[in-house]
Amino acid sequence: MNTPSKKPATLPAYFQRRMNMENLLASRRVLQLVYEQGPLTQAEAARALKLSQGACNLHFQRLEYEGLVYGQRLQPEGRGRPRFRWELSRAQNATIGLVFDPPHLFVQLEDFAGQKALTLEANLKSCRTPAEIAEKVSASVTRALAVAQERSLLVREVYAALPGVLDTLTGAVRRAVNFPALDGLDVQELLQTKFKLSAHANSLGVAYYYGEAAEIPANQTALVIYWDLGLGLVFGRNRQLLTLQGGDARGRMLSELGHISIAADGPRCRCGQRGCLEAYAGGWVLLQRFVKYGVQTLEDLTQLAATGKPGVDAAIRELTHLLGLHLAGALQMFGVTVVRVTGPLAPVFARGQAAFVDGLAAVIGAERAASLFVAVSHDVSDRLLRGATRAARHAYIYPEEFARLSRVSSTLQGQHLAGG
Ligand SMILES: [Zn+2]
Known part of the structure; x- marks a missing residue:
């Protein structure tokens, strides 16, 4: 088995002169390359990054010192310096994902190899104030950090996935x-401040996206629809979220498509506008609509949908058809080839999937609609948690991308609420 080489106690003095040890920025490209394509030798890294082998060597040594990579010694080719094949230290590095799914808070600790080290759940039901919630968060994070320490895991980053309208910055x-x-x-x-952790808080949509990202083939542009009490949309490609900066100062994302108005005099949405797509298809609307069947929760709704009652089935098909009609334009614009549907109402979507494709076909043509790969996700809550830890991993490896994301989006869902 590959065992990481021992972390050197100190770096050679020449490092201090030749590298900025304050931040990882200079070595980040090398780290990203190992993350994407490792294991590789410094000659391969030098070729890929158009750096000298000497420079790559410095970066690898520095990353090894930081506990991020390890080198396996290769058989020497004749005389000369030892050669190494560098690999990410997946089992030593970890992230924490927090998922706020009121009244539950889920916390997961996962290493860079995707191995879960801890999953726990806290009930927020009794909390009345953010301070009380903060206490529960602190207790859960303290527990996760203790497990990380027991297992000699370095926690690099935390991602907190939150519902509702979030502050842009x-x-x-x-x-x-x-x-x-x-x-x-x-x-x-x-x-x-309390834990001195590198952390990002952003929407549930980011975690939903990373929960699906492993299933999306390379170089395919995907739309991830997450259907819960609201209706959220995230676009991504090659494990990166696609964002589109709009005209307002807050830099809206196209992901707020759930709140495009499809009828000026349509029903009132919870965002205040009339006729939003969400005002027709958001989970909160469905709960009202199906209350006559005794539906109170999203779970009741999925159970009702599973019965296949003709009236219910027809209503679901009508809804998914509407979604197809109104999402077709965005699919075309982004060049989407893969659609994945997740969230607690994913099983409801499954019953109307054919009508969704029909709705798309009405706008973009049957051939193009049929060429899309549409899939409904399973193990939704498990994926969401994994998505949060993976979003954190991605944020750690590609910090500039995440910094941009937090500037661009206050929330992927209902963002224009932010001003109101
Ligand atoms: Zn709305």
Whole structure:
């Protein structure tokens, strides 16, 4: 088995002169290359990055010192310096994902190889204020850090996935429609100041996307629809979220498509506008619509859908057809080839999947619609948690991309609420 080489106690003095040890930036490209294509030799890295082998060697040694990579010694070719094949230290590095799914908080610790080290759940039901929630978060994170320490895992990054409307810059919750105790909660700040952790707080949509990303083939552009109490949309390609900066100062994302207005005089949406797509198809609307069947929760709704009652089935097909009609333009614009549907209402979508494709076909033509790969996700909550730890891993390896994301989106869902 590959065992990591021992971490050198100190770096040679010449490192201090030749490298900025304060941040990882200079070595980041080498780290990204190992993450994407490792294991590789320094000659291969030098070729790929158009750097000298000497420079690559410095970066590898530095990354090894930081505990991020390890070198396996290769058989020497005649005389000369030893050669190494460098690999990411997947089993030594970890991230934590927090998923706020009121009234539950899920916390997962996972290493870079995708091995779960801990999953725990806290109930927030009794919490009335963000301070009370912060205490529960602290207790859970403390526990996760203790497990990380026991297992000699280095926690590199935390991703907190939150519902509701979030502050553009900080990820603090501005308004959580369905769980007001979250209002004002700033998880990123809590993790940074109290635990000195590198952390990002952003929407559930990011975690949903990374939960699906492993299933999306390379170089395919995907739309991930997450259907819960609201209706969220995330576009991504090659494990990167695609964002589109719009005309307003907050830099809207196209992902707020759930709130495009499809009828000026349509029903009132919870965002205040009329006729949003979400006002027809959001989970909160469906709960009202199917209340006559005794439906109170999203779970009741999936159970009702599973019965296949003709009236219910027809209503579901009508909804998914509507989604197809109104998402077709965005699919064309982004060149989407893969659609994945997730969230607690994914099983409901499955019953109307054919009608969704029909809706698309009405706009983009049957051939193009049929060429799309549409799939409904399973193990939705498990994927969401994994998605949060993977979003954290991605944020650690590609920090500039995540910095851009947090500038661009306050939330992927219902963002224009932010001003109101
Ligand atoms: Zn709306």
